[in-house]
Amino acid sequence: MDKFINFMEKYFIPYASKIGNQRHLVAIRDAFTVTMPLMILGALAVMFNNLPIPAFQNFMKSIFGGTSWTGFGAAVWNGTFGVLSVFIAFLVAYNLAKGVGKDPIGAGIVSVASFFTLGAATTGMNSSGLFIALIVGILVAEIFTRLVGNEKLVIKMPDGVPPAVATSFASLFPAMITISIFGLVAAIIAAFGVKDMFAAFYTAVQEPFMGLANSYGSALFIAFITPFLWFFGLHGANMIDPFMQAINAPAIAANANALAAGKEAPYIVNKPFIDSFVNMGGTGVTIGLIIAIYLVGRRNKPYMVVNNLAAAPGIFNINEPLMFGLPLVLNPIMFIPFILTPMVCVTTAYFATSFGWVPVATVMPPWVTPPIIGGFLATQSFAGAILAAVNLVISVVIYLPFVSLATRQEMKKEQQA
Incomplete structure (x- = not known):
């Protein structure tokens, strides 16, 4: 056992530590950590609506006269699982930008904008758009943080301008370029006849991956x-x-x-x-x-x-x-x-x-x-x-x-x- 432990400490632990501290994985982990309370609440709302106890179901129907009482759980689900991918798109980009000290709020907002540029408003806001949200968050952070540091893209403001305004204008061109890139991607995909990128991606990649992991x-x-x-x-x-x-x-x-x-x-x-x-x-x-x-x-x-x-x-x-x-x-x-x-x-x-x-x-x-x-x-x-x-x-x-x-x-x- 001592030889095994020594071997692992020498050859395995250093590489495993690097993987565990890899900034993209850390950003994804931290993003899901923030959204965990929402996921728990959404799951509890589904449980409330579908509690498999006939006496409970009949009691609720007798009070509210039908199934209108399920509106509470449906509304909570819409505010949690229903928009989960939007939160993830923002938080992944936010965490990555924060890690390199480059305008995390701006990166998060640009990530959400890019996510909707791809057509998330139709079917991609809930968990079915999760993989694309992760990809968008990572790519936006990498593109945006590099452009923000480019002096040629900075609009210099006169002295006396509030810092918040100066920061906003410093991110103007990087934000425009980043979102435009995703707009071009959306146009190219649409040109190939894909009407709903999120549904197509879910069917082709995400759903089979979930089945494999199952x-x-x-x-x-x-x-x-x-x-x-x-x-x-x-x-x-x-x-x-x-x-x-x-x-x-x-x-x-x-x-x-x-x-x-x-x-x-x-x-x-x-x-x-x-x-x-x-x-x-x-x-x-x-x-x-x-x-x-x-x-x-x-x-x-x-x-x-x-x-x-x-x-x-x-x-x-x-x-x-x-x-x-x-x-x-x-x-x-x-x-x-x-x-x-x-x-x-x-x-x-x-x-x-x-x-x-x-x-x-x-x-x-x-x-x-x-x-x-x-x-x-x-x-x-x-x-x-x-x-x-x-x-x-x-x-x-x-x-x-x-x-x-x-x-x-x-x-x-x-x-x-």
Whole structure:
């Protein structure tokens, strides 16, 4: 194990760190972080409208006389998921421009303008336009920030002009050139007979990508790579978050729309699926580790001190005390269960869902929702809560022998001391 760790520290960690700190990925991750409350609210609005409890549905209909009561949820969805791509187009460009110190507000506004120049007002504002929004945000930031720094494009204002006005005129020509470029792109695409770029792109690229990411193999990879990176001290969740969010929002929206239309939800793998059935207690299903330590690790004083501090945060899926206090980072004894447990849990969750034993996750609870409760909310079913409970038991069983081994080693150290 020591040779493996040394090898990874020498050849893998430097490159993985560079990828994790790559500015475009960081900008995308931070953009989705800002919009996360909106996505949760939108998902809860869909849950409110489609709560699968006949008594609730009948009660609401009896009060409001029909389905008019669903207007609340529809309005909230329109203000969240319905314009998600617009927010992302702005925030990605904003974050990238801010990172290089070049007029982030201007870059964000130009990005939104360029996004609408491509025809987003027709079908691209919701999650179906998410991939194009990411591309537009990145390209606008790269073009605009380079043009803003060009002295030949700056309109010099006389002394005494307010700074806000001077800044606005300094960005005038860069903004005009950038938006015009996207206008030219839109005209060229239209010349090829593409009436709706967003619908065509979604059908050709985004939807197949979501289907590929919806496979068991992708779910298994997500369950593996996140704790694997964490083991070496890299924030695995943050590093794969851009990938997860790129498929997450469209998948949740597609599932919600399918249920609203009385159809079967098409996408199993999404963020609420991973959060509710795999990341219970945090990456590595560490709620199971906390319970295992209380069961067989009471004689391990260092473990118990950390565990007592980590128990309360762990209920809300915060496991940094375990990561760096136990620690789990570079802990050779815990390497196997830390990697294996989420892979086993994602396997049981995926096949339980694909076999129809548990409904597809269609609602995104806040990531701090305690285990089991999160399973119920994500699937709107007690079957989801039962599946989460089963995975919780599995995680405890896997961690038990390794906690016992660590405890025996600690006892030997105390005896030798």
